[in-house]
Amino acid sequence: MFINLVQVFLVENFTPYSALLGGALIGLSVTLLLLFNGRMAGISGIMKGLFNAPQDERVWRFTFLCGLIIGAIIFQQIMPDFVVPRQGYPLWLMALGGFFVGIGTRLGNGCTSGHGICGIANLSKRSIFATLTFMGFGMLTVYVIRHVL
């Protein structure tokens, strides 16, 4: 057990502090949206509503998603070499993955943010079950791709 833990912390690129701080920023963001606008910041739900919510509900969704993009741009200006883009991953696999993410988040009413953060913070049983399920299937999928195929 102890040796396993030591190995974990020796993994190259283990970045707990930036992850913790980045997570705290996400926590701050979802808090702002709930406190002022009364909304749960579930990204897949916001994306969906961009096209099929009532007209007056679309503008804030659009600006929120623009904010996501602007935040990433600002970050890249400050720390240009921090996020290294992946090279050479087949785009058809991205398309397949995205298609599954699209169907799955609509069918299950949420993704990492809506269920994994907002829902769990709100102690929603649905979100806890959903999060365990997508984490489990994510791990299983990576296991199959990396160690079986």
Next chain:
Amino acid sequence: MKKIFIALLSGIIFGLGLSLSQMVNPDKVIAFLDVFGQWDPSLAFVMIGALLVSFISFRLVLKRPEPILEQSFHLSARKDIDKALLTGAAMFGIGWGISGFCPGPAIAGLGMGNIEALVMVVSIYAGFFFQRWLGKIIS
């Protein structure tokens, strides 16, 4: 107008958080999901950080009778664990494992000029429309 500003600000902070935490890095996401290989647990700390803040703040915020700029909170009232929830979450997990992207990082990745993110966003929307079409056919 104020609500639009809050949405923008909240989005920017979310985008900064996704970038700093490296949720936008699919290699990092897959290393986190690869529990049977060279497991990199970093991204568990994203959830810990986000939940430490939101778990406390949600308790305080939801004590209020209403949000600051709206008449009421928009919360899901559903409590049932149904087949759609679990099937959907499983499919999302599979897609997440294949691509290394969930919806937030896919959008944020657009700002990093990432072609993978663009493919991801387009195919997520394709999935949305397919699911809606399928739902209509079944019902």
